[in-house]
Amino acid sequence: xxxxxxxxxxxxxxxxxxxxxxxxxxxxxxxxxxxxxxxxxxxxxxxxxxxxxxxxxxxxxxxxxxxxxxxxxxxxxxxxxxxxxxxxxxxxxxxxxxxxxxxxxxxxxxxxxxxxxxxxxxxxxxxxxx
Amino acid sequence: xxxxxxxxxxxxxxxxxxxxxxxxxxxxxxxxxxxxxxxxxxxxxxxxxxxxxxxxxxxxxxxxxxxxxxxxxxxxxxxxxxxxxxxxxxxxxxxxxxxxxxxxxxxxxxxxxxxxxxxxxxxxxxxxxxxxxxxxxxxxxxxxxxxxxxxxxxxxxxxxxxxxxxxxxxxxxxxxxxxx
Numbered sequence: 001x002x003x004x005x006x007x008x009x010x011x012x013x014x015x016x017x018x019x020x021x022x023x024x025x026x027x028x029x030x031x032x033x034x035x036x037x038x039x040x041x042x043x044x045x046x047x048x049x050x051x052x053x054x055x056x057x058x059x060x061x062x063x064x065x066x067x068x069x070x071x072x073x074x075x076x077x078x079x080x081x082x083x084x085x086x087x088x089x090x091x092x093x094x095x096x097x098x099x100x101x102x103x104x105x106x107x108x109x110x111x112x113x114x115x116x117x118x119x120x121x122x123x124x125x126x127x128x129x130x
Numbered sequence: 131x132x133x134x135x136x137x138x139x140x141x142x143x144x145x146x147x148x149x150x151x152x153x154x155x156x157x158x159x160x161x162x163x164x165x166x167x168x169x170x171x172x173x174x175x176x177x178x179x180x181x182x183x184x185x186x187x188x189x190x191x192x193x194x195x196x197x198x199x200x201x202x203x204x205x206x207x208x209x210x211x212x213x214x215x216x217x218x219x220x221x222x223x224x225x226x227x228x229x230x231x232x233x234x235x236x237x238x239x240x241x242x243x244x245x246x247x248x249x250x251x252x253x254x255x256x257x258x259x260x261x262x263x264x265x266x267x268x269x270x271x272x273x274x275x276x277x278x279x280x281x282x283x284x285x286x287x288x289x290x291x292x293x294x295x296x297x298x299x300x301x302x303x304x305x306x307x308x309x310x
Contacts, residue, residue, distance in 0.1 A: 009265060015165065
């Protein structure tokens, strides 16, 4: 036994208790006042007559049949809508667009930049007298 | 057949005297444990009485494969837990030191009792596991049956409980060294 275990064991033994005579009498009186339950002292489940079982089964089945009949009695006819052609409703997407349509704005921007560059070069040449 | 089994058989047949003889050896041990779990001495006595009455009444459900003490402790732990009510207040927080039955029962002792610290540091279940292991020398299997827990839960929590108490003891030792 290690140190902690031995200290716990010893400390538990140092808790000074005693069962008083009064408690002893109380316990004995309580024990005499009751009788221990035995396994056969539990109330056995009451066996019902077979007629009862048949009656409840027939009632259950009849109730189920009545419920199904009432639910289906003059059930409103659900309106059936005609099938919709989904393919026709979706607009066709143009997938074979020309490359120029996609690169056009970029080309225009490039042309403008080149023109600005040419103008700037000419101005510089004029300024230095070439 | 051992004496204990003979007494159990007689008690099952309805002999209150046989049952009283059977539990005589366990009453002080149970009361000692219940004192550490109850807010007052009177409560501990009431729980002991309830435990013994329940044990006698339901003795037919006792399985002889268990140790009788394990079964008794299982009932006692459940009854002690009922004292706390549905709010599950930890028993360490229930009382003031002046009326604490554990403090009263160790008043004559000159050194600190580790169970007082254990009650403050451990939760109820771990405390009970530690008590059954170290005060009652129960096996891990018996403790897990008494607490209605798995053996692995019991092992892990015994280790945790030990670690907490060791840390506490080391801390207390360092503090006393620091104060010279």
